[in-house]
Amino acid sequence: MLREFQRLAIGFGIAVILVTGLASFGTSADQPEQVIKITAKKFEYSPAEVTVKKGVPVTLEFTSLDRVHGFNCPDLGIRTDIVPEKANRVHFVPQKAGTFEYHCDVFCGDGHEDMTGKIIVAE
Amino acid sequence: MKNSQDRREFLKLMGIGGGVVFLSGLGPLANAATKKEVKNDFFFVQLSDTHWGFSDPKINPDFGGTLKKAVAAVNSLSTPPDFIMFTGDLTHTTDDEKERRRRLKEFHDIVANLKVKTVRFMPGEHDASLDKGAAYQEVFGKTHYTFTHKGVNFIVVDNVSDPTGSIGDTQLTWLENELKKLSKDARIVVFTHRPLFDLAPTWDWATRDGAKAIELLMPYKNVVVFYGHIHQVHNQMTGHIPHHAANGLMYPLPAPLSLPKKAPIPWDPAAPYKNLGFRDIEAKKKKDEYLITELPIKEG
Ligand SMILES: [Cu+2]
Numbered sequence: 220m221l222r223e224f225q226r227l228a229i230g231f232g233i234a235v236i237l238v239t240g241l242a243s244f245g246t247s248a249d250q251p252e253q254v255i256k257i258t259a260k261k262f263e264y265s266p267a268e269v270t271v272k273k274g275v276p277v278t279l280e281f282t283s284l285d286r287v288h289g290f291n292c293p294d295l296g297i298r299t300d301i302v303p304e305k306a307n308r309v310h311f312v313p314q315k316a317g318t319f320e321y322h323c324d325v326f327c328g329d330g331h332e333d334m335t336g337k338i339i340v341a342e
Numbered sequence: 343m344k345n346s347q348d349r350r351e352f353l354k355l356m357g358i359g360g361g362v363v364f365l366s367g368l369g370p371l372a373n374a375a376t377k378k379e380v381k382n383d384f385f386f387v388q389l390s391d392t393h394w395g396f397s398d399p400k401i402n403p404d405f406g407g408t409l410k411k412a413v414a415a416v417n418s419l420s421t422p423p424d425f426i427m428f429t430g431d432l433t434h435t436t437d438d439e440k441e442r443r444r445r446l447k448e449f450h451d452i453v454a455n456l457k458v459k460t461v462r463f464m465p466g467e468h469d470a471s472l473d474k475g476a477a478y479q480e481v482f483g484k485t486h487y488t489f490t491h492k493g494v495n496f497i498v499v500d501n502v503s504d505p506t507g508s509i510g511d512t513q514l515t516w517l518e519n520e521l522k523k524l525s526k527d528a529r530i531v532v533f534t535h536r537p538l539f540d541l542a543p544t545w546d547w548a549t550r551d552g553a554k555a556i557e558l559l560m561p562y563k564n565v566v567v568f569y570g571h572i573h574q575v576h577n578q579m580t581g582h583i584p585h586h587a588a589n590g591l592m593y594p595l596p597a598p599l600s601l602p603k604k605a606p607i608p609w610d611p612a613a614p615y616k617n618l619g620f621r622d623i624e625a626k627k628k629k630d631e632y633l634i635t636e637l638p639i640k641e642g
């Protein structure tokens with residue numbers, strides 16, 4: 220039993236090393252992860268525009284102030300539902316610099332189409 | 343006006359494969375008259391994105407009259423269509439459930455003036471996404487269904503009752519089963535609201551699981567998709583399957599990703615009703631072709 224656990228633990232440890240190794244590979248440095256909090260409500264994100272740094276891991280943490288919304292940034296390949304009363308996180312490492320539009324992809328009413336924002340990835 | 347045969351040849355030269363599309367921005371309604379010369383098997387009319395309840399006069403000062411003009415225009419076609427299909431966003435969205443029902447019923451009453459009595463509907467996200475299609479179904483019934491007409495199999499796919507803009511696994515299974523009943527060379531016309539393919543995902547011009555529907559359709563040789571949602575004529579192929587988006591009947595939207603932000607194109611007093619209109623589609627049995635004519639809305 221204990222041996223099983225050790226084997227699992229060792230296996231898991233190796234996996235963690237591999238994953239962190241991959242994540243930092245090619246990034247500028249061992250910079251701490253950036254956590255950005257964004258609130259969503261009909262029909263806006265706040266802040267709607269966020270700036271992140273290329274190569275530095277980011278967690279976007281969304282909370283909804285009213286109903287279910289979505290966050291979808293197709294060009295960065297990230298999305299999440301934004302469910303009220305919970306932190307909705309999406310994690311990514313920006314690989315290319317530029318401005319990437321995102322939008323709400325869960326229809327939320329009149330004004331849904333205007334619920335958009337930008338992620339700016341700086342060099 | 344050239345006859346249909348010439349149009350068809352012309353469009354083939356333009357390399358628009360699959361369905362044959364004739365686009366007429368300024369074309370008079372007389373286009374429809376030419377059609378009579380052709381021994382067509384049947385034709386139907388597609389109307390889309392009427393957004394009844396929208397009321398911004400800067401975008402469309404005739405917000406209360408455009409739909410009625412479209413009804414009158416369809417009624418005045420010299421050859422009546424076999425049926426009429428509305429491909430969603432019948433009404434403009436509202437958070438107020440009573441108002442949503444009022445708009446749906448009002449829309450229903452207006453289109454009751456269509457002389458052709460076979461009129462079919464499907465919802466857009468404005469009609470159905472806030473209550474998963476509940477109010478819509480009270481007035482119009484099912485949101486996905488099939489019917490056949492003169493040898494053509496029509497399949498209506500709902501990608502809006504799910505507010506995430508998805509078809510959903512249950513409906514995809516239904517679609518798979520419906521398709522199984524058909525031979526691989528059956529004539530299939532799909533009506534849907536949102537594009538099934540990724541036309542412009544950053545503008546939400548896509549269906550989240552649309553690729554699964556296209557995959558199911560792929561083995562069938564004669565499939566064509568007609569949809570709405572983007573308020574403009576747009577024709578694109580995925581493999582051998584053409585997808586034809588229709589003009590809207592309340593406000594036009596810009597070409598995909600042509601502007602930093604997607605927003606209704608304001609009314610141009612110099613060109614009223616510009617880029618608003620409907621289309622008739624002539625199904626030619628022998629050639630497995632569809633002759634599409636875009637028709638404008640004209641001042642009263
Ligand atoms: Cu729509």
Ligand SMILES: [Fe+2]
Pocket residue numbers: 391393431466468571572573590
């Ligand atoms: Fe629409």
